[in-house]
Amino acid sequence: MELSTVWFILIAVLWTGYFVLEGFDFGVGSLFPVLGRGDEQLDGNTRKRVMLSTIGPVWDGNEVWLLTAGGATFAAFPHWYATLFSGFYLPLLIILVALILRAVGIDYRGKVDDPVWRRRWDAAIVFGSVVPAFLWGVAFTNIVRGVPIDADMEFTGNVFTLLNPVALLGGLVTLTLFATHGAMFLALKTDGPIRHEARALAIRIGLGAAVLAVLWLAIVHAGTGNAASWVLAGLAAGTFLAALGLARAGREGWAFAGTFGTIALAVVSLFVALFPDVMPSTTDPAFSLTAANAASTGYTLTVMTWVAVAFTPIVLLYQGWTYWVFRKRVSGHHIPIDAAVPADSDLGAPAGPGR
Amino acid sequence: MEALELARWQFGITTVYHYFFVPITIGLSLMVAIMQSIWLRGRNPEWLRLAKFFGKLFTINFALGLATGIVQEFQFGMNWSDYSRFVGDIFGAPLAIEALLAFFLESTFLGLWIFGWGRIPEKLHCACIWLVHIGTVLSAYFILSANSFMQHPVGYVNNPETGRAELVDFWAVLTNKVQLVTFPHVIAAALMTGGAFVLAIALWHVWRARTPADDKPMYRKAARMGAITVLIAGLGVTVSGDIQGKIMTEVQPMKMAAAEALYDTVPEGQGAPFSIITVGSLDGTTEHWAVTVPKLLSYLATGTFEGEVHGINDLQEEYTLTYAGSELTEVEDYRPVIPVTYWSFRAMVGLGIAGMAVAAAALWALRGDRPLTHRGWYWASVSVLFLPLFANSFGWIFTEMGRQPWVVFGLMTTQTAVSPGVSTGEVLTSMAVFTLLYGVLAVVEVGLTLRYARAGADPYDGASLDPADRDEDQAFVFSY
Numbered sequence: 001m002e003l004s005t006v007w008f009i010l011i012a013v014l015w016t017g018y019f020v021l022e023g024f025d026f027g028v029g030s031l032f033p034v035l036g037r038g039d040e041q042l043d044g045n046t047r048k049r050v051m052l053s054t055i056g057p058v059w060d061g062n063e064v065w066l067l068t069a070g071g072a073t074f075a076a077f078p079h080w081y082a083t084l085f086s087g088f089y090l091p092l093l094i095i096l097v098a099l100i101l102r103a104v105g106i107d108y109r110g111k112v113d114d115p116v117w118r119r120r121w122d123a124a125i126v127f128g129s130v131v132p133a134f135l136w137g138v139a140f141t142n143i144v145r146g147v148p149i150d151a152d153m154e155f156t157g158n159v160f161t162l163l164n165p166v167a168l169l170g171g172l173v174t175l176t177l178f179a180t181h182g183a184m185f186l187a188l189k190t191d192g193p194i195r196h197e198a199r200a201l202a203i204r205i206g207l208g209a210a211v212l213a214v215l216w217l218a219i220v221h222a223g224t225g226n227a228a229s230w231v232l233a234g235l236a237a238g239t240f241l242a243a244l245g246l247a248r249a250g251r252e253g254w255a256f257a258g259t260f261g262t263i264a265l266a267v268v269s270l271f272v273a274l275f276p277d278v279m280p281s282t283t284d285p286a287f288s289l290t291a292a293n294a295a296s297t298g299y300t301l302t303v304m305t306w307v308a309v310a311f312t313p314i315v316l317l318y319q320g321w322t323y324w325v326f327r328k329r330v331s332g333h334h335i336p337i338d339a340a341v342p343a344d345s346d347l348g349a350p351a352g353p354g355r
Numbered sequence: 356m357e358a359l360e361l362a363r364w365q366f367g368i369t370t371v372y373h374y375f376f377v378p379i380t381i382g383l384s385l386m387v388a389i390m391q392s393i394w395l396r397g398r399n400p401e402w403l404r405l406a407k408f409f410g411k412l413f414t415i416n417f418a419l420g421l422a423t424g425i426v427q428e429f430q431f432g433m434n435w436s437d438y439s440r441f442v443g444d445i446f447g448a449p450l451a452i453e454a455l456l457a458f459f460l461e462s463t464f465l466g467l468w469i470f471g472w473g474r475i476p477e478k479l480h481c482a483c484i485w486l487v488h489i490g491t492v493l494s495a496y497f498i499l500s501a502n503s504f505m506q507h508p509v510g511y512v513n514n515p516e517t518g519r520a521e522l523v524d525f526w527a528v529l530t531n532k533v534q535l536v537t538f539p540h541v542i543a544a545a546l547m548t549g550g551a552f553v554l555a556i557a558l559w560h561v562w563r564a565r566t567p568a569d570d571k572p573m574y575r576k577a578a579r580m581g582a583i584t585v586l587i588a589g590l591g592v593t594v595s596g597d598i599q600g601k602i603m604t605e606v607q608p609m610k611m612a613a614a615e616a617l618y619d620t621v622p623e624g625q626g627a628p629f630s631i632i633t634v635g636s637l638d639g640t641t642e643h644w645a646v647t648v649p650k651l652l653s654y655l656a657t658g659t660f661e662g663e664v665h666g667i668n669d670l671q672e673e674y675t676l677t678y679a680g681s682e683l684t685e686v687e688d689y690r691p692v693i694p695v696t697y698w699s700f701r702a703m704v705g706l707g708i709a710g711m712a713v714a715a716a717a718l719w720a721l722r723g724d725r726p727l728t729h730r731g732w733y734w735a736s737v738s739v740l741f742l743p744l745f746a747n748s749f750g751w752i753f754t755e756m757g758r759q760p761w762v763v764f765g766l767m768t769t770q771t772a773v774s775p776g777v778s779t780g781e782v783l784t785s786m787a788v789f790t791l792l793y794g795v796l797a798v799v800e801v802g803l804t805l806r807y808a809r810a811g812a813d814p815y816d817g818a819s820l821d822p823a824d825r826d827e828d829q830a831f832v833f834s835y
Contacts, residue, residue, distance in 0.1 A: 057470040060421065060462035067458055070428050071451035078443020078519075085432025085439075086774040093785045096429060097792060100422040104796060107418035111803055153440075154776040296444040296522075303525045307452050315459045322463055325475055341810045 003305065004295040007076035008278065010308060012271035014072055018065035019136070019174075020181075020263045024256075025059040027182015028052075029102060029129025030175070032122055034201060035186065041193050045118060046332050052106060053330045054189040059106065061319055063099070075304055079153050079294035080278045087147065087155025088139055091162060095132045102128020112341060130175065137174030141167040141216070144270050145223055146280035149287050153294075156283065166219055173216045176209035177266075181259040184243070188252040191331035199247055202255070206244045213237065217266065224280070225273045232269035236262050358779045359770055362434040365786040369426050370755075371748050372793045376420030378747050381495060381542065382549015383413045384488035386584065390577075391481045400815040401573040408812035409553060409577075410484070414469060415803050419796060421462065426789065428454075434782060438762055438772035445511055445522045446501050449529075453497035461490030473820045480820075495545070496538055503534035505763050506754070507606040513766070520766060533606060536599045543591030544707075544750065548743045550584025551710055553577055555740035556808045558717055562732040566811065572724070573812070579721050585714035585743065592707060597655070604656040604664070607764060609674070609689065610757035611656050612667045613696035616642075620666040626650030627664040631701070638693065667693070678765070686768050691759040699756065702749040710742035 028051050036051060038044030055062075074081040085092060101124040109121035145166065148157045183202035187195055217233040225233070243258025274280075278294050281287035295301065387410045394402035428450065431439050439446075467475065468483040475483075504510075510527030511520045522528070557577035560566045566574065604611040612618075618640065621627035629651035635642040650660040657664070667690055674689035713735050720727055762769040 053470075057466035058463075060466050061459060063421075063425075064454060064458040064462050067425060067428055068451065068454040070432075071447065071454040073447075074428075074431065074439065074443055075447030075451040078440055078447060081432045081443060081447070082436035082439040082774075085429060086434075086436035086777050089433055089774075089777055089781050090784070092429060092433060093788060096426050097788060099425055100792065100796075103422040104418055104799075107414065108799065108803060111415070112806065152775075156776070296447070300444045300448055300522045300525075303522070304448055304451065307455065311455050315455065315463075319459070319463055322467055325467065326470060341806050 002292070003298055003301040004076075004291045005276075006305060007072070007295065007301055008271070008275060008291040011069065011072055011076065012268060014065060014069035015271075016264050016267045018062070018069055019178075019267050020260050021062035021065055022059070023133075023174075023178040023263050024181045024185040024259075025055045025062055026129045026133040027178040027180065028055050028186060029106075029125045029182075030133060030179045031182055031186070031198075031201070032126050032129075035183075035194055035197055036122070039193070042332050045115075046335055047194060048118075048122065049110060049335045050190055050192075050194060050330050050332060051186060052110075053334065054186060056106075057326045058319075058322055060103075061322065063103070072304070072308075076296055076301060077278060077289075077291070077294040078296060080289055083149060083153050083155055083279055083289055083294075084143070087149075087157070088142070088162065090159045091135050091139060095135050098128040098131040098135075100128075101125075102132075133178045134171040134175045137171040138162060138167045140174075140267075140270060141170030141220065143279055144220055144274050146277075146282040146288070148283045149279065149281035149289065150283060151287050153287070153289060166216070169212065169216045169219070173209065173213045176205055176212060177259075177263060180206040180209050181256075181263060184247060184252070184256040184259045187247065188256045189329055191329040194331075195252075195329070199250075199252065199255075202247050202259075203244050206240070206247070206259075210237070210240055210244070213240065213266070217269070220270070221273055225269075229269045229273035232265050232272060236265035236269060239265060358777060358782045359773045361779065361782040361786050362773050362777075363769065365434060365782065365789060366430065367752075367755075368786070368793070369423065369430065369789055371751065372797070373420065373423040373427055374748060374751055375744060376416050376423065377491075377495075378545035378548035378744065379416045379552055380413070380420045381488070381491040381545035382547070382584075382588075383409060383416065383552055384484060384491055384549075385546060386549050386553050386580070387413055388481070388484045388488050389580070391484055395477060395481055400817075401576065403820075404812040404815055405573065405577050408807075409556075410468075412552075412556070412804060412807055414465070415800065415807065417465060419800055423793070424458075433785070434774055434777065435762075435772050436774040436776070438767065441519045441767055441772070442504075442763060443519070445504060445520060445528060448522065448525065449497040449501040453494050457490045457494035457497065459490075461487050461494065464490065474822055476822060477820055492542060495541055499538050499541060500529050500531065500534050503531040503537055504528055505761075506537075506758060507531060507533040508763055508766055520763070532602055536595055536602055540592060540595035540599050543588045543595055544743065544747050547585050547588035547592055547707070547710065548747060550581045550588055551714070551739050551743045552581070554581030554585060554714060554717060555736045557581055558727075558732060558739070559736040559808070560811060561721070562727045562736065570811065575721055575724070578717060582714040582718040582721070585739070586711060586718070589707065589711040589714070596704075600655045601658055607758065608665045609667065609670045609691070610696070610754075612665055612670055613691050613693055613757050614700040614753065615652050615664075616640075616667075616693050616697045617652065617664060618667045620669045621653070621664045623663040624661050626661050627652040627656070629655060633697070640693075685771055686760045689760060691757050696753055696757045699749045699753040703746050703753055706742045706746035706749065710739055710746065713739040713742065 032048060032051065036044055036048040038047060070081070073084070105121040105124035105128060109118050109125065139162075142162050142164075147155060147161060150156050180202050183198045183205060186198035187202060190198065214237055217237065221230050221233050239258055240262040243255050243262060246258055247255035276290050276292065277288045278291055279289040281289070387406050390402050390406035390409065393399070394406060464483040464486040468480065468487060471480050471483060508520070509531050510522060510524035512523050514521045557574040558581075560574040561571055561578055600611065615627070615629060616633070616635075617627060626649065628647040628649045630642075630645040630647045633642055633645040635645075652664055653662040654660050656662060671689055675687065678689070679687070717735060717739070720732070758764055760768045760770070762772040
């Protein structure tokens with residue numbers, strides 16, 4: 001196999017890893033307004049802290065899949081990286097802002113015991129989860145279906161070119177799919193009221209997501225798909241329905257595995273439909289970026305292959321270990337009472353002379 | 356302003372901002388790892404309290420370092436796509452390896468460390484923070500390899516057919532002579548910053564009347580540890596910086612000339628002076644008054660007090676002969692902005708020395724158990740927090756501005772590297788968004804750091820951190 005093909009597969013693996021892992025992080029954050037609302041059993045703040053504690057030890061590592069996918073694209077397909085990142089400028093800017101706000105929000109919301117402080121970071125977490133979940137769907141639909149690219153490999157459209165109806169539908173699909181995935185994760189990882197509400201919610205959002213996803217996959221694969229990509233898309237749809245059924249039956253672990261598999265199969269089906277292009281041109285197919293013409297030299301790809309072969313298994317091992325260490329369900333009583341510094345601590349008090 | 360200017364400003368702003376958190380992350384993770392290790396060996400609860408206290412401050416800073424790091428990776432493609440096309444074959448590899456080897460290590464084990472108190476065996480838990488630190492150092496290694504290539508390209512050939520630089524020797528990139536001296540310099544500077552962070556906050560608690568008297572000995576220990584770290588790391592910065600100056604003179608003579616605003620070559624045997632401070636014209640061409648040290652520049656540049664130092668005018672002439680007409684340069688002026696290089700170099704050295712001086716004074720004052728009551732110690736603790744931190748910033752401003760007009764020295768100029776398809780409006784939007792967002796986050800971050808620094812270390816609750824003794828339903832020690 002050509003090394004550029006190997007790297008096409010590896011990039012596909014990295015994006016798949018990113019979406020199956022950070023997908024549920026995004027889902028958990030997106031569900032803050034629904035599952036994070038307090039009731040007589042559990043107040044809203046404790047609920048949100050339970051929700052965050054399920055992803056707490058892992059979300060950061062999950063986000064590195066994106067950094068690795070970006071870096072690997074830069075290294076293995078510099079032209080793909082350059083065309084994509086400069087062409088999708090504004091959506092990427094919004095994604096970056098959202099990811100920054102989300103990261104800071106997750107880390108900072110619990111650090112001051114003050115409702116206004118928390119409310120602001122809650123908004124940041126919701127924005128930072130919903131917006132990337134939506135925009136990644138928009139971006140990937142455009143990558144697979146093609147965008148205007150000229151003979152110099154430059155994107156010639158604008159932001160409205162990217163916001164076409166099919167791409168927006170793709171955004172809704174990733175958003176609802178990730179929300180379902182996140183709800184399944186919460187059902188698996190929590191105990192108490194959140195667990196049951198999350199499971200019911202997963203089924204409800206999931207049914208909507210199923211309709212949108214089938215429509216979207218059908219449009220994308222009708223345009224650019226091949227036999228293999230159709231089969232994978234069909235498997236994704238089947239797996240999703242199975243996941244919803246398993247959730248209904250109370251098999252939370254298997255249901256989560258189901259949404260995990262659904263997202264993986266759907267992403268793989270997109271990459272299979274894309275190959276051998278990496279960014280088709282709608283201006284002229286001759287201008288399309290392909291795995292071959294966008295790639296680095298054989299030497300760089302060889303070096304990178306050895307590094308990837310040697311270190312990816314180690315990364316998978318320790319990331320897997322993290323999930324194992326924190327395998328227990330989280331509920332209200334795991335949440336410490338006095339973790340934060342109160343808002344009215346001696347902040348602002350004049351620093352008197354020492355004694 | 357054009358897209359090029361805005362893209363440069365955006366890169367400068369986001370990079371300097373990102374680099375406030377990087378040295379703190381590298382330095383402070385080591386300090387926390389050492390504190391936790393001392394506790395594991397001696398079981399003195401003071402060290403456990405300190406490890407948790409500085410650990411929390413570490414996580415506050417790590418969050419922003421990580422979040423702003425994504426912007427760094429993305430903006431190469433967004434704003435500098437022609438650069439990415441030209442050097443992607445070389446530059447992308449260390450970036451990807453950095454993510455695979457370092458970022459996964461840092462963030463995975465930091466998650467384990469934050470949530471793992473009392474949940475994983477003590478020694479393994481302590482190993483997690485060490486792995487976080489190792490991750491930060493590895494990350495620095497790979498990103499500095501990429502940066503050193505921009506300062507002194509090695510291990511590549513120019514391929515006229517593809518119009519790009521192509522990698523032929525990855526090992527040469529990883530062992531670039533600029534890299535081999537930049538890496539220790541940057542790590543030492545980061546450790547100095549981490550030590551200064553601990554010194555600043557601990558010293559403040561020693562000085563402050565409100566700090567419980569029982570806690571003062573604990574903060575004295577931490578302050579001493581911080582001061583010693585600053586001094587040892589400062590020595591490392593000085594030695595590595597000295598070697599770095601000589602290598603820089605060899606590979607980028609214009610940068611050394613610009614560091615002194617030396618326009619005319621000082622020939623062998625005369626010995627070029629180094630000016631500590633100068634009052635002159637704004638463009639740096641005329642000197643009205645200066646305090647100078649004879650022959651010091653010759654020593655900094657060549658290692659001998661009599662060595663020849665090339666001046667800006669000669670180098671400009673030489674570069675014009677070498678590079679004019681080349682397709683990838685498109686410039687006629689090979690001089691960086693002289694006042695920026697001149698003053699940033701002095702700010703780097705001066706702030707670093709001042710930081711070491713404060714640390715030395717603090718170490719002297721903290722001997723025995725005499726109290727610190729003088730108001731001056733308040734200002735010492737505040738200043739020592741910022742002196743090495745800003746020295747780092749000015750060091751980078753000097754390094755990167757001194758390379759201009761090149762983005763890759765001798766190969767590609769900055770103006771040919773910018774994204775051709777990105778409009779001025781788009782870059783303006785992103786620059787404004789990042790500046791505003793970073794500004795707001797800076798206020799929040801500083802406020803939060805101060806709040807936690809003031810609150811001081813949590814009391815020792817005597818609870819066992821050995822998972823074997825604990826019940827599965829316990830609350831998380833650190834959590835969101």
